[in-house]
Amino acid sequence: xxxxxxxxxxxxxxxxxxxxxxxxxxxxxxxxxxxxxxxxxxxxxxxxxxxxxxxxxxxxxxxxxxxxxxxxxxxxxxxxxxxxxxxxxxxxxxxxxxxxxxxxxxxxxxxxxxxxxxxxxxxxxxxxxxxxxxxxxxxxxxxxxxxxxxxxxxxxxxxxxxxxxxxxxxxxxxxxxxxxxxxxxxxxxxxxxxxxxxxxxxxxxxxxxxxxxxxxxxxxxxxxxxxxxxxxxxxxxxxxxxxxxxxxxxxxxxxxxxxxxxxxxxxxxxxxxxxxxxxxxxxxxxxxxxxxxxxxxxxxxxxxxxxxxxxxxxxxxxxxxxxxxxxxxxxxxxxxxxxxxxxxxxxxxxxxxxxxxxxxxxxxxxxxxxxxxxxxxxxxxxxxxxxxxxxxxxxxxxxxxxxxxxxxxxxxxxxxxxxxxxxxxxxxxxxxxxxxxxxxxxxxxxxxxxxxxxxxxxxxxxxxxxxxxxxxxxxxxxxxxxxxxxxxxxxxxxxxxxxxxxxxxxxxxxxxxxxxxxxxxxxxxxxxxx
Ligand SMILES: C[S@@+](CC[C@H](N)C(=O)[O-])C[C@H]1O[C@@H](n2cnc3c(N)ncnc32)[C@H](O)[C@@H]1O
Numbered sequence: 033x034x035x036x037x038x039x040x041x042x043x044x045x046x047x048x049x050x051x052x053x054x055x056x057x058x059x060x061x062x063x064x065x066x067x068x069x070x071x072x073x074x075x076x077x078x079x080x081x082x083x084x085x086x087x088x089x090x091x092x093x094x095x096x097x098x099x100x101x102x103x104x105x106x107x108x109x110x111x112x113x114x115x116x117x118x119x120x121x122x123x124x125x126x127x128x129x130x131x132x133x134x135x136x137x138x139x140x141x142x143x144x145x146x147x148x149x150x151x152x153x154x155x156x157x158x159x160x161x162x163x164x165x166x167x168x169x170x171x172x173x174x175x176x177x178x179x180x181x182x183x184x185x186x187x188x189x190x191x192x193x194x195x196x197x198x199x200x201x202x203x204x205x206x207x208x209x210x211x212x213x214x215x216x217x218x219x220x221x222x223x224x225x226x227x228x229x230x231x232x233x234x235x236x237x238x239x240x241x242x243x244x245x246x247x248x249x250x251x252x253x254x255x256x257x258x259x260x261x262x263x264x265x266x267x268x269x270x271x272x273x274x275x276x277x278x279x280x281x282x283x284x285x286x287x288x289x290x291x292x293x294x295x296x297x298x299x300x301x302x303x304x305x306x307x308x309x310x311x312x313x314x315x316x317x318x319x320x321x322x323x324x325x326x327x328x329x330x331x332x333x334x335x336x337x338x339x340x341x342x343x344x345x346x347x348x349x350x351x352x353x354x355x356x357x358x359x360x361x362x363x364x365x366x367x368x369x370x371x372x373x374x375x376x377x378x379x380x381x382x383x384x385x386x387x388x389x390x391x392x393x394x395x396x397x398x399x400x401x402x403x404x405x406x407x408x409x410x411x412x413x414x415x416x417x418x419x420x421x422x423x424x425x426x427x428x429x430x431x432x433x434x435x436x437x438x439x440x441x442x443x444x445x446x447x448x449x450x451x452x453x454x455x456x457x458x459x460x461x462x463x464x465x466x467x468x469x470x471x472x473x474x475x476x477x478x479x480x481x482x483x484x485x486x487x488x489x490x491x492x493x494x495x496x497x498x499x500x501x502x503x504x505x506x507x508x509x510x511x512x513x514x515x516x517x518x519x520x521x522x523x524x525x526x527x528x529x530x531x532x533x534x535x536x537x538x539x540x541x542x543x544x545x546x547x548x549x550x551x552x553x554x555x556x557x558x559x560x561x562x
Contacts, residue, residue: 049119061115062157062158065094069274069277070277071099077206077280084108085109086109086149087151088112088149088152090191090194091157091191092113092135093119093123093155097154097155101151107132110134113136113139113143115138115139120137141169141172141187141194144198148200150200150204154205155209157187158188189213189222192209192222196225199231199258204259206255211252214237214307214308215309216501216511227299232255234269235269235308236268236269237268239270264300267296268311316498320495322525323495325520326516329520330470331467331470331516332466332512333437334443335440335463337462338461339421341366341461344393346361346394347390354403357401357403362459363459364460366389366391366393366463371452371464375455375542380456393459394407397427436459437467438457439454439469440460441510443463443509444503444508448493448496451484451487452464478523482531485534495519495520496515498518500514530558534551
């Protein structure tokens with residue numbers, strides 16, 4: 033038993049808990065703990081409200097924020113919410129001698145809507161969900177906040193919206209959340225709300241080399257809000273290391289004044305529809321002239337989603353085992369790592385096939401073949417037909433209609449986007465997106481080789497970078513629409529001589545000579561702003 037819990041100003045309690053509990057349990061409840069120095073910096077924002085009497089910790093865990101606050105100020109009343117009874121029992125024991133902390137074993141999203149607080153501080157759980165599995169929460173939000181949410185979101189944004197609603201006059205709120213919502217479609221509504229409520233004051237993007245949260249693959253941002261009328265401006269800051277946390281101290285001490293006017297925007301200047309990385313990250317596209325949206329030349333669509341790769345994918349030996357003839361199988365790239373080079377041709381496909389890689393999908397629609405039928409019955413025995421995707425298809429084993437695309441692009445990347453020229457003309461699963469060139473339109477038509485040569489360059493990667501979603505540890509993801517909305521150089525502005533030179537280098541590259549740098553040089557000469 034610990035008598036003075038507020039003096040535990042490190043992560044020892046969280047570390048002991050993590051050692052004693054399985055990772056599965058922690059994942060189930062999204063139990064990733066805030067490093068104490070970050071919790072302490074956030075607590076200073078809350079403590080900056082000189083009328084601070086009541087504090088809410090909506091996702092209590094082991095009360096790291098309560099400890100940080102109590103360490104600086106003892107006479108506050110704190111209420112905490114927690115849904116997991118294991119961590120709740122643990123926290124209760126630690127805080128049993130701290131009378132002004134009241135922890136409730138209740139779901140924050142369904143309780144306490146009527147109460148207001150002078151300070152709300154939180155590292156909320158991150159769970160993606162669609163409206164079909166969490167209709168009730170969305171309804172709760174819609175009724176109380178009078179705003180309509182779209183089908184896909186993440187629980188942490190809903191926690192944030194609710195907390196902003198629960199701020200008393202001059203109340204302050206500090207949240208640490210994945211940066212994802214700043215740059216994703218589901219974040220638009222939250223950003224709209226942050227602007228409309230005029231409560232957003234600071235967005236502090238944490239760009240640490242290492243992950244902030246031990247096991248969660250995510251980058252984080254600290255969102256500071258205040259329900260006062262002291263300013264109309266929002267500042268974006270970037271911090272690269274724990275040492276940089278002193279920047280937050282500065283921001284807090286000087287509030288509402290700003291020590292510098294860099295990355296500061298009026299509410300009227302903030303656009304909820306765009307990726308907010310434009311406000312805190314240097315945009316590479318501004319270094320170039322004559323840019324057009326990628327969608328001018330091509331369209332990106334996600335690869336085939338089967339609903340059960342285990343059931344639908346086939347290697348040669350699996351086809352043999354179930355006596356499935358190749359005429360019922362669709363050649364398909366099933367794993368991103370099976371493609372090693374920028375060109376994928378029929379010979380590469382044959383090689384994968386010989387090596388017994390999964391390179392086929394069951395293509396059973398309209399088949400009367402008895403072996404195919406018995407494989408389908410086997411799938412039904414395993415209830416593959418009742419999965420989310422298969423249940424909505426007719427028949428359940430039909431494949432999405434998606435013709436092979438001439439170019440693939442990798443979804444997850446560590447070193448910039450990877451484009452592949454699909455010379456084998458085969459299909460692909462979701463580890464690659466399909467890139468289809470637009471064939472109509474007077475101005476939009478483009479030679480596939482010229483286009484692909486461009487996609488291989490560092491210049492193209494640099495400009496695409498503006499649209500990437502960061503996942504921490506250098507991992508980046510691109511959704512199809514991130515690419516459709518990305519900018520590319522307008523290759524139609526090139527003169528015939530430059531086009532010819534690019535195509536000549538491209539031919540050499542195909543023969544194994546690494547001369548992409550030369551193509552970059554031509555692009556820089558033609559498009560770089562001076
Ligand atoms: C990301 S952890 C943060 C814990 C702690 N506040 C910290 O920062 O170290 C989120 C916590 O919220 C709890 N939780 C998950 N869903 C919840 C809900 N709907 N209502 C209240 N707590 C919830 C989890 O069990 C977990 O302890």
